[in-house]
Amino acid sequence: MPEIPVVRNIMSVNDALAAAVRRQLDAAGVLALNIMASPGAGKTSVIMRTVEALKTEMTIAALDGDVTPVDVEKIARTGIRVELINTGGNCHLDANMMTGALSSLDLTGVDLLLVENVGNLICPATFELGTHYNVVIASVPEGDDKPYKYPAMYRGADVLLLNKIDMLAYQEFDLAYFRHGVEVLNPGVAFLPLSARTGEGFEAWLDWVRRAVARQR
Numbered sequence: 666m667p668e669i670p671v672v673r674n675i676m677s678v679n680d681a682l683a684a685a686v687r688r689q690l691d692a693a694g695v696l697a698l699n700i701m702a703s704p705g706a707g708k709t710s711v712i713m714r715t716v717e718a719l720k721t722e723m724t725i726a727a728l729d730g731d732v733t734p735v736d737v738e739k740i741a742r743t744g745i746r747v748e749l750i751n752t753g754g755n756c757h758l759d760a761n762m763m764t765g766a767l768s769s770l771d772l773t774g775v776d777l778l779l780v781e782n783v784g785n786l787i788c789p790a791t792f793e794l795g796t797h798y799n800v801v802i803a804s805v806p807e808g809d810d811k812p813y814k815y816p817a818m819y820r821g822a823d824v825l826l827l828n829k830i831d832m833l834a835y836q837e838f839d840l841a842y843f844r845h846g847v848e849v850l851n852p853g854v855a856f857l858p859l860s861a862r863t864g865e866g867f868e869a870w871l872d873w874v875r876r877a878v879a880r881q882r
C-alpha cells in the first residue's frame with residue numbers, strides 16, 4: 666500500500682511537466698509525434714524515410730531517446746536538427762527529459778518534431794511527453810500477437826503503423842487476428858500498413874502527417 670501514493674505523485678509530476686511541454690510546442694507552432702515500438706521495429710527507418718519525403722515541404726527536427734548516438738548519427742545524415750536524449754539506461758522517455766531537450770533544441774521555424782522513444786512496448790506507454798500524438802509502430806517479424814501481449818501500448822496509439830509489410834511474403838502473419846486484437850483495444854484507430862524499405866503504403870502515412878501538421882499550423 667505505501668507505494669501507491671508515491672507512484673501517483675511521480676505520475677502527476679510527469680503530467681504537469683508534459684502539459685508545460687505541450688504549451689511550449691503549441692506556442693512555437695510545432696506538431697510533435699511520440700514514436701514508440703519494440704527494438705528494431707523500424708522507428709529510425711520510418712523517421713528517415715518520412716524526413717526524406719517531407720523535408721522540402723516543411724521544417725523537421727527530431728529527438729532520439731537512447732543510450733548511444735547510433736540513431737542520432739543516422740538521422741543527422743538527412744540534414745535535419747536532431748539531438749540525443751540519453752536516458753541513462755531508463756527504458757522510456759519522460760516529460761522531464763523532454764523539458765531538458767527542448768531547452769537546447771532550437772524550435773525556430775520547426776513544423777514537425779519527431780520523437781523516437783526507447784525501443785520497448787511497456788514502459789513508454791505510461792509516460793506522457795507533451796507530444797500531440799502517439800505513433801505506435803508494429804512490424805511483421807514481431808508476430809501478430811503483439812496487441813494481445815502489450816495492450817497498454819496499443820490502447821494508447823493515435824495512429825498504428827504496421828511496418829515491414831514486404832516481409833508478409835516470407836512470414837506467417839495473420840492480419841485479421843492482429844487487427845482484431847487492435848480493434849478490441851482501440852476501436853477505429855488509424856491503421857496504416859507500410860514498408861519503410863520499399864515505400865509501399867508510405868503515402869497514406871505522409872498524408873496523415875501532412876494533415877496533422879496543417880491542423881497545428
Ligand SMILES: Nc1nc2c(ncn2[C@@H]2O[C@H](COP(=O)(O)OP(=O)(O)OP(=O)(O)O)[C@@H](O)[C@H]2O)c(=O)[nH]1
Pocket residue numbers: 702703704705706707708709710711736783784828829830831832859860861862863
Ligand atoms: N524488410 C524490412 N526491413 C526494415 C523495414 N524497416 C526497417 N527495416 C530494418 O529493420 C532494422 C531495424 O530498423 P530500425 O529503423 O533501426 O528500427 P528501430 O525501431 O529504430 O530500432 P531501435 O532504435 O534499435 O529500437 C534495420 O535493419 C532496418 O533496415 C521494412 O519496412 N522492411
Ligand SMILES: [Mg+2]
Pocket residue numbers: 708709710736781
Ligand atoms: Mg532506432
